[in-house]
Amino acid sequence: MIDLTTYYLGLRLRNPVVCSSSPLCMELDSIQRMQDAGAGAVVLHSLFEEQIELESLDLGRYLDYGTEGYAESLSYFPDMKQYNMGPDGYLEHIRQAKAKVEIPIIASLNGHTRGGWTHHARLIEQAGADALELNVYDIPTSPDRTSMQVEEDLIGLVRDVCSEVTIPVAVKLSSAYTAPAALARSLEEAGASGLVLFNRFYQPDFDLDRLEVVPSLWLSTAEELRLRLHWTAILFGHLEADIAVTGGIHSSTDVIKAIMAGASVAMMTSAVLRHGIEFLSGVVGGIRDWMAEHEYHSVRTMRGCMSFRSVSNPAAYERANYLKVLRAHALFPTQSS
Numbered sequence: 001m002i003d004l005t006t007y008y009l010g011l012r013l014r015n016p017v018v019c020s021s022s023p024l025c026m027e028l029d030s031i032q033r034m035q036d037a038g039a040g041a042v043v044l045h046s047l048f049e050e051q052i053e054l055e056s057l058d059l060g061r062y063l064d065y066g067t068e069g070y071a072e073s074l075s076y077f078p079d080m081k082q083y084n085m086g087p088d089g090y091l092e093h094i095r096q097a098k099a100k101v102e103i104p105i106i107a108s109l110n111g112h113t114r115g116g117w118t119h120h121a122r123l124i125e126q127a128g129a130d131a132l133e134l135n136v137y138d139i140p141t142s143p144d145r146t147s148m149q150v151e152e153d154l155i156g157l158v159r160d161v162c163s164e165v166t167i168p169v170a171v172k173l174s175s176a177y178t179a180p181a182a183l184a185r186s187l188e189e190a191g192a193s194g195l196v197l198f199n200r201f202y203q204p205d206f207d208l209d210r211l212e213v214v215p216s217l218w219l220s221t222a223e224e225l226r227l228r229l230h231w232t233a234i235l236f237g238h239l240e241a242d243i244a245v246t247g248g249i250h251s252s253t254d255v256i257k258a259i260m261a262g263a264s265v266a267m268m269t270s271a272v273l274r275h276g277i278e279f280l281s282g283v284v285g286g287i288r289d290w291m292a293e294h295e296y297h298s299v300r301t302m303r304g305c306m307s308f309r310s311v312s313n314p315a316a317y318e319r320a321n322y323l324k325v326l327r328a329h330a331l332f333p334t335q336s337s
Contacts, residue, residue: 002288003298006040008242008264009131009168009193011104013040015284016259016299020246020267021045021108021135026093028100030277035101037280040265044097046108046135047090047120087120094127104130106170110137117157118164125165133170133196134161147178154183155190162191170194170244174201175227184235194242195235196267197228219270224248229261236262236307252286259299260306 004015020043024030031042090107097105107129111117117134124132134157140150154171162169169191175198177183184195200220204213225248232243245258246267258266272279296302304310 001297002291003300004284004288004291006259006264006299006303008041008244009106009170011041011130011168013104013265014038015040015287016263016265017255017280017284017287018043018106018244018265018267019272019280020269021133022269022273024272024277028093028096031097031105032100033277034280035103037277038284039103039280041104041106041130042097042101043106043133043267044090044094044108044129046110047087047124048110087123091123091127094124094129098128098130106131106133108133108135108172110135114157114160118160121161121165121169125167129167131168131170131193132161132165133172134158135172135199136174137199137201138174139201151177151183151186155186158187158192159190168193170196170242172196172199172246174199175231180231181235181238184239184241188239188241192241194244194264195239196244196246197231198247200224200247219273220247220250221270222248222250222254225250225254225257229257232258232261232263233307233311236304237309252283252290255283255287256290256302257306259302260304262304262307264303 006013006016008016008018015038017039018041019025019034019039023045024034025042025044034042094105094107105128107124107127109117109120109124109132111120121132136154136157138150138154158169158171171187171192171194173180173183173195187195204215206212207214225245228245228247232245235243242264243262244265244267245261245263246269249255249258249266249268250271255266255268268280268283271283291297291299291302
């Protein structure tokens with residue numbers, strides 16, 4: 001019998017397929033359908049600290065004020081008119097989701113002040129969330145802010161949040177840090193129970209007719225998975241913290257790759273948005289069929305079998321692979337070259 005169960009953030013999941021943060025998570029009926037389709041857990045859409053502040057301010061004036069003043073302008077944040085439950089609504093949404101489904105509900109928080117992060121983390125815990133994901137969306141654009149300061153700020157934030165709550169905390173990271181392996185270990189020491197690799201930065205585009213910077217959104221593609229696999233395979237075995245892969249998970253094969261690299265779970269959003277929530281059932285079934293065909297009896301036996309520490313050629317994750325790829329391309333050029 002195939003055992004698909006896995007553990008993530010100390011939570012027992014019936015399978016490693018997690019529905020990650022998206023507008024679909026705003027509807028209780030959608031969360032119910034995710035459970036019925038086979039999802040192992042659901043990460044709710046993020047509560048933005050700006051949402052709390054905007055409740056007492058004029059929304060349009062707040063979003064427009066100073067948007068040309070600095071690179072991390074508020075115009076790059078999601079449109080709060082379309083993405084705003086407010087703090088009370090978000091906390092009630094957690095309570096109702098917990099009452100409606102049996103799978104774990106993981107809340108998501110995106111703050112911009114240290115006090116905001118910790119205060120709302122406590123409220124989220126009190127509302128009954130099984131775990132909390134810190135959605136760190138920080139683009140350090142100031143030339144006066146060093147990489148060391150950026151990382152120290154993040155580590156301090158995680159330490160403060162973890163000291164305020166008893167539920168497990170995961171940190172959703174970008175791939176742009178100077179030394180991801182060292183940072184991962186520091187975050188674990190600060191109290192993080194899991195790391196989510198990697199956040200996707202939504203890069204604005206230019207409207208040349210109106211000379212404006214405009215927000216833009218592209219769903220992920222399967223090609224984005226490789227970077228996540230690379231770092232998951234490197235980090236596996238060096239951390240006690242769980243690893244979740246997010247971005248580029250579009251099929252049962254992608255989930256299997258993530259688990260073999262060392263992830264505890266694989267998070268799926270874009271594929272669900274493209275194909276519908278019921279697509280999840282095929283993904284879960286595909287994992288089970290593949291494991292049966294290849295005689296893997298449990299997710300636990302698969303996990304990390306293709307990691308840096310397990311493969312016969314670990315150089316494939318290091319500089320030697322870079323040289324081999326270049327050499328192969330020179331020997332076997334594409335038709336266009």
